Structures are given as C-alpha cells and as structure tokens.
Amino acid sequence: MLYGRVGEQDRIDRMLSSARAGASGALVIHGEAGIGKTALLEHAAEAAGAGRVLRTVGIESEMELAFGGLHQLLRPLTDHLDRLPEPQAAALRSAFGLTGEAVRNRFTVGLAVLTTLSEAAGDEPLLCLVDDAQWLDQASLDALTFAARRLHAEGVVMLFAVRDGARGTQITGLPRLRLEGLAPAAVDALLTARIADLSPYARDQIIEQACGNPLALLELPAALTPEQRAGQLNPVTLPTGLSSTSNRIQEAFQEQIRRLPDATRATLLVAAADDTGDLGLVLRASAGSGAVLEDLEPAERATLVRLTENTLSFRHPLIRSATYQDAALARRFAAHRALAAELEGEQHADRRAWHLAAATTGVDEQVADEMDDVAQRAGGQQGTASASAAYERAAQLTADPARRARRLAAAAFTSAEAGQFDRTAALTDRINALALDPAMLADFARVRAIVELDHGSPGRAARILIECADRIGSGPDLEPVLTEAVQTAHSSGDRELIAEVAARLPASPDYAVARALTDLHGAGPHLPVPQPPAADTGFAERILAGTYGQxxxxxxxxxxxxxxxxxxxxxxxxxxxxxxxxxxxxxxxxxxxxxxxxxxxxxxxxxxxxxxxxxxxxxxxxxxxxxxxxIEGDRERCHSLVEAALDYADAHGIELAAAHALRAQGLLDLGLGQAERALEHLEAAxxxxxxxxxxxxxxxxxxxxxxxxxxxxxxxxxxxxxxxxxxxxxxxxxxxxxxxxxxxxxxxxxxxxxxxxxxxxxxxxxxxxxxxxxxxxxxxxxxxxxxxxxxxxxxxxxxxxxxxxxxxxxxxxxxxxxxxxxxxxxxxxxxxxLLGRLSPQEREVVRLAASGATNREIASQLFLSPRTVGHHLYRAFPKLGVSSRADLPRLLGQGQPQTGGERW
The missing domain is CATH 1.25.40 (Serine Threonine Protein Phosphatase 5, Tetratricopeptide repeat)
Known part of the structure; x- marks a missing residue:
C-alpha cells in the first residue's frame, strides 16, 4: 500500500485508462532516493491489469555497456524482431550483439524501439517501466527517450524513474512528475502501520531526520538497536550531520551491513562490484575466500538482498552503494580482480576489462590497451558515450604522453558525438595539444569548435579553428580546418572575421569555393561554377560546396x-x-x-x-x-519559431541564423500586405x-x-x-x-x-x-x-x-x-x-500516403509509429472530404499509387 500518493496514483491510472482507448503517454517521475519512485512504478504494474509490462533497471556499474538496458527491456519481445522492417530489425540485432554487424544508425534503433512497442501493444495497454534511468547506459537512454517523445496513438505508456541530481534528470521533452516528501498525516499512517515498537521520542527523532522520505522512515529505525528504539538515543545515534536524506539512508544501510558476519559482508561486496546479478558468478568469484551460498542467508533474512535459483539482487540501489562504499579500497580491488578472473571468453571481454581497470591504480599499458579495445567496440555499436568513458579510462592508464593525448582526444570526440558537451569541454582542457600530430590536432580543434559552436559563439569557434590552422601551417589536414572556419565565420556574420579566414586560404584550386564564399568582389568577374564534389570528399567540404551552390x-x-x-x-x-x-x-x-x-x-x-x-x-x-x-501564412507558428530561433541566436552571436529568422518574419509581413513592418524586419536582418x-x-x-x-x-x-x-x-x-x-x-x-x-x-x-x-x-x-x-x-x-x-x-x-x-x-x-485545414504533421503524412507509401514506410521516414500514421490519416480524411487513401492522389493532383490495401 502506498501512503500519501493519491494524486500521483490517479495520474498514472488516467494514463493507463487513456492507453486502453488507444492513446499513448510518457512520464518522468523524479525525486530523491527513497522518495517512492519505484513504489509508483509497482503501482502502475498492478494497475495495468491484463496489459503487458516490460521492465528495465539501470545499474550504476553497467552504465558503460552500450544498449544493455534496452536489451533488458525488450528481451521478452525478441520474437517481434522478424515483424519489423528489415533496417530496423537489423539495427536492433546489431545493438543487442546478435550479429557481428555494427549499428549503422542510432536513430534507426530508436525508431525500431517505437515500432516494436507499437506492434506489441494490443487491446490492453503496453506498460514500459524504466527504473533508475539515471544509471542506464547512454545508448539505451537515447533510444528509449527517442521512442517516448514520439508516442501518440499506440496504446503504450512509458514511465521513467529518475533520481534528482543525476544524469537522467536531464531528460527533456517529456512530462515530469516530482515527488516531494510525505505530508505529516501520511508519515504518521506509514509509521503506525509498519513500525510498531518506536517510543514517542524515537519516533519524533526519526520523523525529523527522514524529512517525509518513505524509505528513510522505514530504514532509519532498522539501523537502531532495541534499546535505541525504546528511546535510549543520544545526539549522534542517527546520522544527522549528513548532507542529504539519501546519505542518511545509506548510512543506515551501512549500520545494518556492519552487523553481518564477515563472510556475508565479503560475498556481498563481490555482488556489489558485479553488474550481472548472476548468483553463480558471484559465488565462483567469492570461492577464493572460502565463501559458500549459506553465507548469504543473513543478508537475505535482513531483506538486504533477494535470491533466486540463479540471481542475486539488492533490494534497493542504496544497499549496493552502501556495501561497496563501506569496504576498504584493497577489498574492492580484490573483488574486481576476482570477478575479472571468472569472466572468460570474447563475450565477456568488455566486462573483464572494466573490472581490471577498476582494480588498477597508476598506469598499466596492458589494461589500457584492453580498454582501448572496449572503446572501439562500443564506438562500432554506436555507444559513443560508452566509448568515450572507455577511452578516458584507457588514457588514465597510459604512460606515454602522445598516446595518452590521443586517447583523451578520442574520448572528447566521442563524447561530442554523444552530445555530452560539458564533458567534452572538460576533456579537451586536459589534453596536451603539443603531443598531437597534425591529423589529431585538426580533430582536436574541430571538437573544441563544435563545443564552442553549440554552447558558446561561432565567432570564438572560428578563432579556435584559425589558431589550429596557423599551427598546422600546410598539408592535407589544413583543408577541413579552414573549410569549417569559413562556415563558422559565416555564422558569426562578422565581416572582419571572415576576412581573417580569407587571408589564410591558399591560392590552390582546392580552395576556390572557400575563397568565393569569403569575397564576392575579390573572386573575379565571375564566381566558379558550382560542382558536386567527389564522393570521397569529407563532409565539411561537401557541405561547403552545397552551401556555395545554394x-x-x-x-x-x-x-x-x-x-x-x-x-x-x-x-x-x-x-x-x-x-x-x-x-x-x-x-x-x-x-x-x-x-x-x-x-x-x-x-x-x-x-x-x-x-x-x-x-x-x-x-x-x-x-x-x-x-x-x-509562406503558408501560419502566423502563430511562424512567430513562435522566430522567437525561439532569435532567443538562442541573440544570446550566442549567431548573426546569420538571426538574419534568417528575421527574414522569415519579414516574409510573413510582406505576404500579409504589411510592407512597413516587413521592411523593418528585413533591414534588421x-x-x-x-x-x-x-x-x-x-x-x-x-x-x-x-x-x-x-x-x-x-x-x-x-x-x-x-x-x-x-x-x-x-x-x-x-x-x-x-x-x-x-x-x-x-x-x-x-x-x-x-x-x-x-x-x-x-x-x-x-x-x-x-x-x-x-x-x-x-x-x-x-x-x-x-x-x-x-x-x-x-x-x-x-x-x-x-x-x-x-x-x-x-x-x-x-x-x-x-x-x-x-x-x-x-x-x-x-x-x-484543403491542405490548409491540416496540421503540418498531417500534411506530411497525407503527402507521403498520396505518393503510395505504406504506413510503415511513412513511419520510418517521419520517425513515427505505424499506428500514429494511421491515426493522422484517420483525422485528416474528414477534413479533406475523402474516405480512403485511394482518393488522395486525385485530390492532390498526383497519379494513382499502389496503396497495398491500407485504408488509413
């Protein structure tokens, strides 16, 4: 029974009720440790009734294993893989390590998750529970949130439980529900029902320290002796000096753990260092210290762990953390080495390497090389955040300054690919650029410029690239740096900065387009004719050529x-x-x-x-x-988009983007016959x-x-x-x-x-x-x-x-x-x-349907589920005055498509 969460339970119940009617929804439930997030997920599982429930739980020690959390969630649906469009099925098989192929497109993985959930949903809702999302690997979190943001009409509910102050609280674009401490009446009801032997004084002290946190209300008393529960408390009995309720709870767990026999604590430490929950592995790794299964019985009786025939799980993540943090460093190292020794074979190579790295201080080139291999495998599976963490650990274990710099640069580059720009900036600050060769120096500068471009200003990004170009001097690594310098300088709108870049462009024909883009008057009477670049040209140079043509x-x-x-x-x-x-x-x-x-x-x-x-x-x-x-005359949408573009562009000196936004506003005014307003906006642009x-x-x-x-x-x-x-x-x-x-x-x-x-x-x-x-x-x-x-x-x-x-x-x-x-x-x-009656999303769906695309093909192109595509068509047909997709080509003046028998 939940105490004091009636409003929160009602909200979840309404989501499930809507899902039974075909609607979908997602919710991020967040709050401090022990506040009741997991309990709400359990309520949702019970309220789902006959609906299917999928679960995954983030584990801190598994954060670097790409797609591990996603695999855990979708494992019951592996039989659905053959029903997916082949590119999506292939992406999931690769992500789950079922083939030797690398993941080619992370967005295809996200779309495959959305399609899988849509296909698995039936008459009853499909409920996905993601607990401790802050500890999911980044690749899984990206795929799941990608799908959650696109839910619409599939009958799917996704609930994410996230601890405040952790990485997962950065999940954006989804509704949020913050859990606060319980009200006094709920606190009283919980203690009365669950803790019967507290004296009034001890009860008051527990209530004061727990701050309405349900787990603290239950676990702080468990850390007391019978005498203390009877009222024999002194000012330091409870962990009052700790900085947060989570720390108080963890200290209470540590008090319980310290009462266990030494053999039990030793085996629990190995379990805490493990990330698989494999009971057999834990016992094999503990065998060197003489541990046996019976050593876990005291922990099981204290409800600190749950045991099945094959698995061991901690009742709460803070128990795992308390076990690990309370152990001496040497004992932790021994636990990791014991686990690494038991993890043999290629399928366990990544876990083995991470355990060895966790048991190593200083430098160790052999372990560093193993971590480098882990990083490359993770990058091949598009687990860029995991790859970055592995490269960084490899760098920490590397003695040679040049190799260490290269590995740190790789860590920075892959973190930028993962969108972790604060981390990228921190990593680049640690790199000794003097130790880099020209190719790595160019990559390093481009990573720094990416961070500056997306979180600073294009002007400063251009200067980073100019400084790098000056250091490189000449050679094949110079061209991509100067090419990106042209584009970032353009974005700044700074004429003098553009001239600085132009002054560094060599006279070579390879730079003809870049020179033309920096100087309309100095390029001669006629500008070079735009030409599609060769297929093996770098993306920066190809984008520049396309921009030039435009x-x-x-x-x-x-x-x-x-x-x-x-x-x-x-x-x-x-x-x-x-x-x-x-x-x-x-x-x-x-x-x-x-x-x-x-x-x-x-x-x-x-x-x-x-x-x-x-x-x-x-x-x-x-x-x-x-x-x-x-152009369409949608004033509200135009104003909203212009405002959003200008807010960011003005704050970061992106003058060219601001000009494009102001031009959009001026074009709207001009179309509406408001010439003076249009002129004002266009001259500002x-x-x-x-x-x-x-x-x-x-x-x-x-x-x-x-x-x-x-x-x-x-x-x-x-x-x-x-x-x-x-x-x-x-x-x-x-x-x-x-x-x-x-x-x-x-x-x-x-x-x-x-x-x-x-x-x-x-x-x-x-x-x-x-x-x-x-x-x-x-x-x-x-x-x-x-x-x-x-x-x-x-x-x-x-x-x-x-x-x-x-x-x-x-x-x-x-x-x-x-x-x-x-x-x-x-x-x-x-x-x-007629099309003006539709929303932009409905128009795009209708256009593709009129061209003959099936719902699955439309879904793949627009990052929607097939059910959502059908829902959009169902809503669009009455607005267009048609009854089936077969009428769309005639209505839109297109030829007759092959519709595959779908109505909508």
Whole structure:
C-alpha cells in the first residue's frame, strides 16, 4: 500500500485508462532516493491489469555497456524482431550483439524501439517501466527517450524513474512528475502501520531526520538497536550531520551491513562490484575466500538482498552503494580482480576489462590497451558515450604522453558525438595539444569548435579553428580546418572575421569555393561554377560546396550535394553531420518549391539537433521552419519559431541564423500586405550579416517591401548588390530575381521589358515560388496600367502556383487582384485550401500516403509509429472530404499509387 500518493496514483491510472482507448503517454517521475519512485512504478504494474509490462533497471556499474538496458527491456519481445522492417530489425540485432554487424544508425534503433512497442501493444495497454534511468547506459537512454517523445496513438505508456541530481534528470521533452516528501498525516499512517515498537521520542527523532522520505522512515529505525528504539538515543545515534536524506539512508544501510558476519559482508561486496546479478558468478568469484551460498542467508533474512535459483539482487540501489562504499579500497580491488578472473571468453571481454581497470591504480599499458579495445567496440555499436568513458579510462592508464593525448582526444570526440558537451569541454582542457600530430590536432580543434559552436559563439569557434590552422601551417589536414572556419565565420556574420579566414586560404584550386564564399568582389568577374564534389570528399567540404551552390542560386547542385550527404550520413551513421546535411537539403528544397519535403527535412534535422544538443544548428532549422510557416501564412507558428530561433541566436552571436529568422518574419509581413513592418524586419536582418555573400538571400524581399512602403530612397545599395551578385553568379534564377527587382524601380517603358525578361529566365523552373511572385508583381503592374486582360493571364498563373505551394497569403493577394480585374474566383476544393485545414504533421503524412507509401514506410521516414500514421490519416480524411487513401492522389493532383490495401 502506498501512503500519501493519491494524486500521483490517479495520474498514472488516467494514463493507463487513456492507453486502453488507444492513446499513448510518457512520464518522468523524479525525486530523491527513497522518495517512492519505484513504489509508483509497482503501482502502475498492478494497475495495468491484463496489459503487458516490460521492465528495465539501470545499474550504476553497467552504465558503460552500450544498449544493455534496452536489451533488458525488450528481451521478452525478441520474437517481434522478424515483424519489423528489415533496417530496423537489423539495427536492433546489431545493438543487442546478435550479429557481428555494427549499428549503422542510432536513430534507426530508436525508431525500431517505437515500432516494436507499437506492434506489441494490443487491446490492453503496453506498460514500459524504466527504473533508475539515471544509471542506464547512454545508448539505451537515447533510444528509449527517442521512442517516448514520439508516442501518440499506440496504446503504450512509458514511465521513467529518475533520481534528482543525476544524469537522467536531464531528460527533456517529456512530462515530469516530482515527488516531494510525505505530508505529516501520511508519515504518521506509514509509521503506525509498519513500525510498531518506536517510543514517542524515537519516533519524533526519526520523523525529523527522514524529512517525509518513505524509505528513510522505514530504514532509519532498522539501523537502531532495541534499546535505541525504546528511546535510549543520544545526539549522534542517527546520522544527522549528513548532507542529504539519501546519505542518511545509506548510512543506515551501512549500520545494518556492519552487523553481518564477515563472510556475508565479503560475498556481498563481490555482488556489489558485479553488474550481472548472476548468483553463480558471484559465488565462483567469492570461492577464493572460502565463501559458500549459506553465507548469504543473513543478508537475505535482513531483506538486504533477494535470491533466486540463479540471481542475486539488492533490494534497493542504496544497499549496493552502501556495501561497496563501506569496504576498504584493497577489498574492492580484490573483488574486481576476482570477478575479472571468472569472466572468460570474447563475450565477456568488455566486462573483464572494466573490472581490471577498476582494480588498477597508476598506469598499466596492458589494461589500457584492453580498454582501448572496449572503446572501439562500443564506438562500432554506436555507444559513443560508452566509448568515450572507455577511452578516458584507457588514457588514465597510459604512460606515454602522445598516446595518452590521443586517447583523451578520442574520448572528447566521442563524447561530442554523444552530445555530452560539458564533458567534452572538460576533456579537451586536459589534453596536451603539443603531443598531437597534425591529423589529431585538426580533430582536436574541430571538437573544441563544435563545443564552442553549440554552447558558446561561432565567432570564438572560428578563432579556435584559425589558431589550429596557423599551427598546422600546410598539408592535407589544413583543408577541413579552414573549410569549417569559413562556415563558422559565416555564422558569426562578422565581416572582419571572415576576412581573417580569407587571408589564410591558399591560392590552390582546392580552395576556390572557400575563397568565393569569403569575397564576392575579390573572386573575379565571375564566381566558379558550382560542382558536386567527389564522393570521397569529407563532409565539411561537401557541405561547403552545397552551401556555395545554394548561395549562387544553383539549387539543383545544392540539392544533389545535400541528398548525397544525407544518404551517406545515414549509411555511415555520421550523426554529427546529418542535421547540417538535412538543413542544406531543406534550404534547397524550399528554393525549389518542394515545401512539404523541405518541412520533413527541417523537422527531422531539428529533432536530431535537439536530441544531441546541437543548439547552433537548431536555431537555423527553426528559422527554416519559420520561413515555411510564413509562406503558408501560419502566423502563430511562424512567430513562435522566430522567437525561439532569435532567443538562442541573440544570446550566442549567431548573426546569420538571426538574419534568417528575421527574414522569415519579414516574409510573413510582406505576404500579409504589411510592407512597413516587413521592411523593418528585413533591414534588421541585413544589418545582422553585413557581408555581400550572406545577405543576397533576403534582398528581393527587402527591395519589394521598400517599394511597397514607398521608401525607394533606401534601395540604392540593395539594388547594386543584387545586380553584382547576378553578374557574378551567372545563373538564370539569380538574373531573374535581379531583373524583377529592377522592374519594381524602373520607368514604365523599362519595367515591362524587365518583367518579361525575368519571367523568361524563370522558365527553367528552378524557383516556382519566386516565379509566381514575379507573375503577381507583373500582373499588379499591368492592372494598374489598365491592361486588365494581360494582367489576368499573369495573375491566374500566380494564383495557380501559390495554391499548389499552399502559399495562402500570396494566393489571397493574387485572388484579390484577379477579382479587382473583373474575374470571379471559385476557390472551393483547391488543394492548397484543403491542405490548409491540416496540421503540418498531417500534411506530411497525407503527402507521403498520396505518393503510395505504406504506413510503415511513412513511419520510418517521419520517425513515427505505424499506428500514429494511421491515426493522422484517420483525422485528416474528414477534413479533406475523402474516405480512403485511394482518393488522395486525385485530390492532390498526383497519379494513382499502389496503396497495398491500407485504408488509413
């Protein structure tokens, strides 16, 4: 029976009730040790009734074993692996060590967890209980929280119990429930029911020290002698001087352990050092000291441990901790060595190495090499946090300064890959950079720059890379450092810093793109033609090439580069570059009018960036999503995304991201006909990036806003700059934008020629939104010139394109102009109008369903469960006026897909 937790129990009961109706939910229950988190999980297990319950428990000594916690949770569902899509099944088999293959993609593991749980849920809810989540290995925690954040309509409930002040309390994106101490009435009821022989004085002392902690209320009395329980207490009987209730409880457990026979304590120490719970292993490792099974009986009678035929488990994690901490250091070392001696064979190599490392002080090259092997195996399984810990321990055991520096650098690099940036910063501070060769020095600098980029400022990150480039001087390791320096300097928007990087770029053709990106005017009359780089080029250089193509309006090249980068990042599981590649892909698709695809890429990129703490790139991705919302006229979503992007960008000096966010706000204002507000936001954006190559993306909007606001006197510099850019870029799309901008400010006899030229150049189809805007502006000009028939032709083309792109504010403007020209508009049933009724997630699901993708294929692409996909379609169909997915292609103007017989 639980005391004083009625509200908390009700909340869990409501989650389970909703799950029986098909909904899903997740909850992080947190509080100090002993506060009742595990008891609430047990209540949930009982309340689940006929529902299936899966469990896993974090064990502190197992934190470095990648995917161990996840394997424990999903072991009862291994028969479901064959029902998963093959990439997901392969990912789980690799994670669990069932094959010799490495885990290729950690997100596929997370998606496989989501799909597995969805498939396993039946009419009764599926309940997943994760206790002591703060001690789960990072790979398991990442996969489980990834799945938990995407639960929607599967009938699954996930509960995480986490101790305050520990790593697991950093779980974000999930609802939280904090457990406080019990109220006085509940304390009284608990003590009355469970502890009958306390004197009033002893009872009062226990209540004072326990601070409402249920475990303390039960365990502090257990540490007292019968005389003390009767009231013979002195001021130091209870551990009053300890800093927390958890420490008081642990001290109480230690008092109980110290009363046990020596042989029992010795065997318990081996069990505490072990992480498997294997009773046979514990007894074999203890045999050297003459221990036998009967030695554990006193601990079992004291309810400190639970024994089965094959397992030994501590009743509470603090008992394990109390046992281990109370033992002398030499005894702990002996316990680890005894366990290592019993762990033979390749399958136990990692545990054996960790036990040897735990029993070693000073340096030991043999153990260091074993830990290095552990790190490499963990990295191959995508357990980057585990790999980092192993590399660090290997470094601590290494005598040679150069090898130690390399291992610390590897620890820093893998911790950055795991998103543990505070740890990365601490590790880099310990590295002697003088001991690194050029290749390691380059990696070291890039890791430091990643930390600075995501938690500091791009300006400081660029300076780290500049200093590294100066130390390297020349050679093959210089190019990736300078390439990233160009991109981080760009992000700062600092013209002088960009010039510093430019001054260090060699004259070699290999740096032609980097030079062009740093100096529009100094690159010659024409900029180099964008080219897709070779497949074996590094990701930094490939992203730079794609960015260059995007800035020169060569969106096809940018798209080709981005698609290849995303594909290769997925295949090689290079998560550190995947969110950046997805950002480039979203930008290219946005320019090409592939708005739904751009939304999918940007949303996925933001998910990854947030998951791994890549806050710098997240600000850009939010700005991209804000731009898409602006085009659609979704004011609330646009404002929210702009605000979030600006909050982080302003605090960290990410001026280019701030400019993109402000441009999104200006574009929304411009579409809504608020020209003066648009001009204010767009000029603010331009001042953030006072560099020619970085500001061209917003110039067409700024020029149109200034013309509409009647402030043509502010256009001399923007018009000159966009003209120079068009000449240097030599791309039809760039020249079309320049001619359109010139038309807006030219006399009538020139304007018509310029508009016609712009439309002819737009015919390459590179920028459908921009072509539609040119049609609209030309149609407006023709209507004002009283050429209504000519105007209607261009306005109809604009309206059709805007409707297709779901650009609602612009469609409204085109519609209004058409009506003013004397044309009657019937907008019912237009795809853009219909799609405007859906949420962004529903639109993306509908688009993929219309293309013929099955629910499982859609789920894999959008990181959802198949049940959630079906739920979105079920909700979307009535809004679209259709009854099945077979109607979607006709509605959206696509061909007939093969639907595989699914209705939704």
């Amino acid at each position: 800035l020169l309006a060569d969106h096809a090249t940018a798209h080709e580069v981005a698609v290849a980068c995303v594909r290769d990042c997925r295949a090689q599981d290079v998560v550190g570059w995947l969110h950046t590649a997805l950002y480039l892909l979203a930008q290219a698709e946005l320019s090409m009018g592939l708005h739904e695809e751009a939304y999918a890429a940007a949303a996925e990129g933001l998910t990854i960036a947030e998951h791994y703490g890549r806050n710098h790139r997240a600000s850009y991705l939010r700005a991209t999503l804000a731009t898409l919302a602006a 331009k001042t953030r990036v006072n560099h020619p190559m970085l500001s061209v993306f917003l110039l067409p909007d700024l020029i149109e806003a200034a013309v509409r606001a009647g402030q043509r006197e502010r256009l001399e510099e923007p018009l000159a700059l966009i003209g120079e850019w068009a000449v240097a870029a030599r791309r039809p799309a760039a020249t079309a934008l320049a001619r359109r901008c010139e038309a807006l400010t030219s006399p009538d006899e020139e304007a018509e020629r310029l508009f016609e030229t712009a439309l002819r150049l737009h015919d390459d189809g590179a920028q459908p939104l921009e072509k539609a805007r040119t049609e609209l502006l030309y149609g407006e000009w023709l209507r004002r010139a009283r050429r209504r028939s000519d105007a209607r032709r261009h306005l109809r083309a604009a309206l059709e394109a805007f409707e297709k792109l779901n650009a609602q504010p612009w469609a409204h403007r085109a519609r209004t102009e058409l009506q003013a020209s004397g044309e009657t508009i019937d907008q019912a049933g237009q795809p853009g109008v």
